[in-house]
Amino acid sequence: xxxxxxxxxxxxxxxxxxxxxxxxxxxxxxxxxxxxxxxxxxxxxxxxxxxxxxxxxxxxxxxxxxxxxxxxxxxxxxxxxxxxxxxxxxxxxxxxxxxxxxxxxxxxxxxxxxx
Numbered sequence: 286x287x288x289x290x291x292x293x294x295x296x297x298x299x300x301x302x303x304x305x306x307x308x309x310x311x312x313x314x315x316x317x318x319x320x321x322x323x324x325x326x327x328x329x330x331x332x333x334x335x336x337x338x339x340x341x342x343x344x345x346x347x348x349x350x351x352x353x354x355x356x357x358x359x360x361x362x363x364x365x366x367x368x369x370x371x372x373x374x375x376x377x378x379x380x381x382x383x384x385x386x387x388x389x390x391x392x393x394x395x396x397x398x399x400x
């Protein structure tokens with residue numbers, strides 16, 4: 286299974302990539318929503334990790350786009366924002382996994398589907 290990481294902080298993106306690769310996932314990273322949109326859409330069996338605080342197109346908009354795909358992937362949101370800010374951005378959406386920053390290996394592993 287492939288994991289797509291949409292994260293503008295290069296350090297966080299690199300760390301996520303290393304953790305996920307060590308957990309056995311194939312990882313594709315994008316620095317912003319626009320890069321994800323230019324690539325082939327994720328497959329239904331994939332997982333997409335989206336930072337809510339993206340420059341340009343917001344993480345909330347990315348989640349909405351992903352959930353409208355014919356075969357939506359599993360979506361996991363990462364954020365260092367307050368819970369009320371997260372709730373505001375995700376209002377009206379079906380439940381998605383949320384992992385709070387700072388990230389740790391155990392919490393991230395629990396948020397990922399088994400493969």
